[in-house]
Amino acid sequence: MRIALIEPDVRHAKLVDRLIFAGGHVCRHFTTSAPFLQQAVDEFFDLLITAGWAGDHPAEDVIPHARAILPGLPVIVMMSAPRESQIVAALHAGADDCLSKPVRGPEMLARVEALVRRAGLRRPANRRHDVIGGYAFDAAHFAVSFRDVTVILTPKEFRLALLLFNNLARPVSRAHILETVWARRRDVRSRTIGTHVSRVRSKLQLRPELGYCLTPVYGYGYQLDAIPQEAAVQTG
Numbered sequence: 001m002r003i004a005l006i007e008p009d010v011r012h013a014k015l016v017d018r019l020i021f022a023g024g025h026v027c028r029h030f031t032t033s034a035p036f037l038q039q040a041v042d043e044f045f046d047l048l049i050t051a052g053w054a055g056d057h058p059a060e061d062v063i064p065h066a067r068a069i070l071p072g073l074p075v076i077v078m079m080s081a082p083r084e085s086q087i088v089a090a091l092h093a094g095a096d097d098c099l100s101k102p103v104r105g106p107e108m109l110a111r112v113e114a115l116v117r118r119a120g121l122r123r124p125a126n127r128r129h130d131v132i133g134g135y136a137f138d139a140a141h142f143a144v145s146f147r148d149v150t151v152i153l154t155p156k157e158f159r160l161a162l163l164l165f166n167n168l169a170r171p172v173s174r175a176h177i178l179e180t181v182w183a184r185r186r187d188v189r190s191r192t193i194g195t196h197v198s199r200v201r202s203k204l205q206l207r208p209e210l211g212y213c214l215t216p217v218y219g220y221g222y223q224l225d226a227i228p229q230e231a232a233v234q235t236g
Contacts, residue, residue: 001025001116002130002166004045006033006062007078008055012102016049016078023109024176026166032056033065040069042131047112051101052079052086060093067094074115078103132165133212133226135204144204151203156181161200164214164224173221197222 003025007013013029020027028045030036032055036048054062059077067073077090080101087098096118097111130137136145142158144151153161159181163172174193181196182188197214206212206224213225 001046002044003027003047003049003112004036004040005029006031006036006048006050006054008032008051008053009101016103016108019103019105019108020112021170022105023112024179025112030055033062037062037065037069040066044130045070045073047074047076047115049076049078049099049112052077052082052090059095060089063094076111076115130162130165133168135161135165137162137165146204153200153203157196157200157203160196161204164200164222167224169223169225171217171220171223175221177221 001024003020005013005016005020005027007016007029008031010031013031017027017029028036028039028043030039033050034056048066050059050062052059059075063075066075074096075094076097076099077095078099078101079086079090082098082100090098096115099108099111130139134146137143137158138145139158139162142153142155144153144158144161160177163177163180174190177193178188194216197216200206201214204212206214208227211227213227215223215225217223
């Protein structure tokens, strides 16, 4: 799940990001609401977690703007030692839930999962495009476009590629791959995962000289890294 986080407090944002990652989700951090609202026009988010003061506007003002771009977007508001009146104001503004800062890991993840279940999250058909690192993912057609090329992947290859790009520069465990790509089936062999990784690497041209490196992480899974242009040129 792709979660947008608006948090001016960078130290607290790092804590929330670690918790979201531990829960198996992807977090995009924004220090104010303006860049988030701009990004939401082109990039889909499944959930918004915002501080009560979003760096440039109160959460009560951000929520309607966010939902004008992403209708039905679930929202959690974080507040420091909130008074009852503040919680009521946030809920009346459209927040689905409220959390006290600093957040507590198990509670936050439990509330996120509960909200996901209640919302029955479904990505709208007209918002099934993600652009990450120069690669445009079209979920409606299992197509990926990059460098003026469009490649059609199988559904499993597409889910695997999107998972790797969503976790750029982070190792992705085989267990997480199985859960995301094969719906938690445990009879899938490691060799099958490796074959799909190899196909994704080839079809999407994930090579150092072209700016990306997809490598196995011994005993754990796989990791996709972006190679800086200077390094890519030297490698080539």
